[in-house]
Amino acid sequence: MRFAFTEQQLELRGAVRQVLASECTPADLRALHERPPEPAAGPALGRADPGRTSARWAVLAELGAPGLLAPEAHGGLGLDEVDLTGVLEEAGRVALPEPLGESAGLVVPALAGLLELPGAGADAGADPGKVARWLGAVAHGEAVATVGGVEVGRAGPVLTTAPLDPDAQLPDAVPCRTPRVVASDRADVALLVAPGAGGGLEVHLVEAAAARRLPTPSIDGPRRPGEWEWVPSPETRLASGGAAAVLVGSLVDRGALVAASQLLGLADRMIAMAAAYAVDRKQFGRPIGSFQAVKHLLADARVRLEFARPATYRAAESIARGRPGRAAHAAMAKALASDAADLAARVALQVHGAIGYTWECDLHLFMKHTWALSASWGDAVTQRARVLAEALAGRSG
Amino acid sequence: MDLDFTPEEQAFREEARRWLEAHVPAPGSLASLDTPEGFEEHRRWERTMYDDRWSVVNWPAALGGRDASIVEWLVFAEEYYRVQAPKRVSQNGIFLLAPTLFEHGTNEQKARYLPPMASADEIWCQGWSEPDAGSDLAGIRSRARRDAGGWVLDGQKTWCSRGAFAEWCFAIFRSDPEAERHRGLTYFLVPMDAPGVTVRPIPQLDGETGFAEVFFEGVRVPDDQVLGGVGEGWRVAMSTAGSERGLNLRSPARYTEAAGRLLDRYVGRLAEGGEAAEAATALADRVARAYVDAEAYRLHTYWTASAVAEGQAVGAEASCNKIFWSETDLAIHGLALALGGTGSELLEPGPDGGSRPGEWLDGYLFALAGPIYAGTNEIQRNVVAERLLGLPRG
Numbered sequence A: 001m002r003f004a005f006t007e008q009q010l011e012l013r014g015a016v017r018q019v020l021a022s023e024c025t026p027a028d029l030r031a032l033h034e035r036p037p038e039p040a041a042g043p044a045l046g047r048a049d050p051g052r053t054s055a056r057w058a059v060l061a062e063l064g065a066p067g068l069l070a071p072e073a074h075g076g077l078g079l080d081e082v083d084l085t086g087v088l089e090e091a092g093r094v095a096l097p098e099p100l101g102e103s104a105g106l107v108v109p110a111l112a113g114l115l116e117l118p119g120a121g122a123d124a125g126a127d128p129g130k131v132a133r134w135l136g137a138v139a140h141g142e143a144v145a146t147v148g149g150v151e152v153g154r155a156g157p158v159l160t161t162a163p164l165d166p167d168a169q170l171p172d173a174v175p176c177r178t179p180r181v182v183a184s185d186r187a188d189v190a191l192l193v194a195p196g197a198g199g200g201l202e203v204h205l206v207e208a209a210a211a212r213r214l215p216t217p218s219i220d221g222p223r224r225p226g227e228w229e230w231v232p233s234p235e236t237r238l239a240s241g242g243a244a245a246v247l248v249g250s251l252v253d254r255g256a257l258v259a260a261s262q263l264l265g266l267a268d269r270m271i272a273m274a275a276a277y278a279v280d281r282k283q284f285g286r287p288i289g290s291f292q293a294v295k296h297l298l299a300d301a302r303v304r305l306e307f308a309r310p311a312t313y314r315a316a317e318s319i320a321r322g323r324p325g326r327a328a329h330a331a332m333a334k335a336l337a338s339d340a341a342d343l344a345a346r347v348a349l350q351v352h353g354a355i356g357y358t359w360e361c362d363l364h365l366f367m368k369h370t371w372a373l374s375a376s377w378g379d380a381v382t383q384r385a386r387v388l389a390e391a392l393a394g395r396s397g
Numbered sequence B: 001m002d003l004d005f006t007p008e009e010q011a012f013r014e015e016a017r018r019w020l021e022a023h024v025p026a027p028g029s030l031a032s033l034d035t036p037e038g039f040e041e042h043r044r045w046e047r048t049m050y051d052d053r054w055s056v057v058n059w060p061a062a063l064g065g066r067d068a069s070i071v072e073w074l075v076f077a078e079e080y081y082r083v084q085a086p087k088r089v090s091q092n093g094i095f096l097l098a099p100t101l102f103e104h105g106t107n108e109q110k111a112r113y114l115p116p117m118a119s120a121d122e123i124w125c126q127g128w129s130e131p132d133a134g135s136d137l138a139g140i141r142s143r144a145r146r147d148a149g150g151w152v153l154d155g156q157k158t159w160c161s162r163g164a165f166a167e168w169c170f171a172i173f174r175s176d177p178e179a180e181r182h183r184g185l186t187y188f189l190v191p192m193d194a195p196g197v198t199v200r201p202i203p204q205l206d207g208e209t210g211f212a213e214v215f216f217e218g219v220r221v222p223d224d225q226v227l228g229g230v231g232e233g234w235r236v237a238m239s240t241a242g243s244e245r246g247l248n249l250r251s252p253a254r255y256t257e258a259a260g261r262l263l264d265r266y267v268g269r270l271a272e273g274g275e276a277a278e279a280a281t282a283l284a285d286r287v288a289r290a291y292v293d294a295e296a297y298r299l300h301t302y303w304t305a306s307a308v309a310e311g312q313a314v315g316a317e318a319s320c321n322k323i324f325w326s327e328t329d330l331a332i333h334g335l336a337l338a339l340g341g342t343g344s345e346l347l348e349p350g351p352d353g354g355s356r357p358g359e360w361l362d363g364y365l366f367a368l369a370g371p372i373y374a375g376t377n378e379i380q381r382n383v384v385a386e387r388l389l390g391l392p393r394g
């Protein structure tokens, strides 16, 4: 048993932290908050935020971040989820608006996994050449990928893609819509889950150019969720039947890990901001941080963060090793990280007082991203219900 | 990162499991360790463990241990709690004083005190708190005066766990009243049967004498019973306190084992249907949270253990630990009682049998002390805020 990161893992994470500190500043986030989302069409990278977004992605790509989990043969680093969790924690620390979690943590392993299946994609007739092309493009950072159509419920995946005409039957050639696809305006491609024939499900790879994308404004402006109208077809289909179910199960676990990792970084950032403010700000002739009520608020947030971390790293290790407990481990991580970050947000605001309630103060940039991530991929209550169900099954079985 | 136990760790677990299964008394079969008979029964159990070198697995073999790694030590604790083995009557010695002795003791002191500690021939209590010095430990007033060939101790200690029956006490006294208050302290090892020591047992809220007041009147101790140097008492005590809050005192197995039983109780109430099931359902999220927190504590402990194994020091993070385990313990036991509904006040199983509320009630009473001893959780929050977050003192 060795429950620690390696030197290389810490170095990679440190490198990401360093570049993001200058490439993703509160001013950058603010700019995205203040620019309304545009209806996007065509390859969108860079459209919403000319320059900065593309530059950030390029810097991350230079470090290999989007392709971290891709096999080296496909232009990736061939690393695992333990490397990824640290990198995503750093993405969280700066509230990175680009979908690094989705691209690197969800789409890349999904595509790489499909290529490894015996008779790759035969299940649905997906063209392995096409899968490999997109995998390479995403891994290299040439294409930005996102995910949609699946959320996490108590009883398992919840499918959100629905036909435009409620009476129409999916799957093929029936126009449908998928809500809340994040980074809607910058993604070049999306992995979309849709209901399949006979109550099953399917996974499609949909190019942004082939979809109609409508912004659905979010309190976390830079996240840019949008609704995608698209038409499932044999050309878009990546997997159906059993292969699709496995893929979606893995998305659910990975989604929880990806969100949890970022929430750790967000919590740490907000606690640090509030602690710094508590040292600076004086009332009654002394720093407010010397008041015990303030200390204890922050200490509680720090404690919750302290204990969310190892649970998240364990989930990463479980997914990397394909351990049987990975679903429960990911659920636990997400529950702990959501709670820790929600508490950090709440406490940080209280410690800031009225200034924290303003647009001018940077805190809201991080609070809003926290709210969005905390509620996505299963909120704490949902994830705890999943943990409890698993644990009870484990004890009776 | 590799969360598989190594073959050696696995073998260690299996050996421990076999031994425990063959030797452990039935759960609850020993009298309470806060009674004279129970204390002796627990001492005999420690002796049984010691005879087969299971009482202090992480100590050197020469001192009765097995040179177990820190992970193996945690593995042993998991097995220990799995079979609901007895409470460790020597815990103050083996978990708190021993690490301090290893760090600050002379070779002679280690040779003198560690073996009988491991065999439970000598059981230790902790004499720090005083009537007017609890959280403000540096405010202690018990005095140590230089005297020909040693020291003379006077004063009063209180809340000494196991103090009613223990053979030895590790205690801090003010040896230099002129010095700054943290600098004038010295750490002493004192036999409880020394002339001038008077013990007055104090019944705890469960009615048992879990702790005691200890009075010192002209108690003479030689120089070789000073641990870690004259005037170094605060520094030495803080190393003990680090063990108390950090890795040593509260093995995560205690919480994961109790959380597992909490789930069983929850399922049992669901199965009863009716009012019991509805009440259980209403508590589902809190039960899940207690279970998740116990697991988070276990993971955090292994995380810390790996860091320690690689030579990192546990700093003020130990204070996070102490807050977390004590609150998790309370949550688990409080929920178990809440699941019992109105019957939870009963000390013995009611006529409807089954749920043994008394056992949970004991656990709950024990858990209630957690946020108080080992430095109250309020004090730990101050430490976290000041030392981990850099907030100003005051």
Ligand SMILES: Cc1cc2nc3c(=O)[nH]c(=O)nc-3n(C[C@H](O)[C@H](O)[C@H](O)COP(=O)(O)OP(=O)(O)OC[C@H]3O[C@@H](n4cnc5c(N)ncnc54)[C@H](O)[C@@H]3O)c2cc1C
Pocket: A292, B125, B126, B127, B128, B129, B130, B133, B134, B135, B136, B158, B159, B160, B161, B162, B211, B369, B372, B373, B374, B375, B376, B377, B378, B379, B382
């Ligand atoms: C079951 C049990 C076993 C114990 N065993 C031992 C033992 O073996 N040996 C031993 O020496 N002691 C032992 N203790 C004593 C324990 O260490 C003290 O109870 C503890 O240090 C608190 O001191 P106090 O009880 O005097 O409370 P006080 O210090 O009077 O505190 C009372 C309340 O005020 C709060 N408070 C005090 N100061 C501050 C502050 N600066 N900021 C915020 N809040 C503050 C505390 O958090 C607490 O809530 C034991 C206690 C218990 C309950």
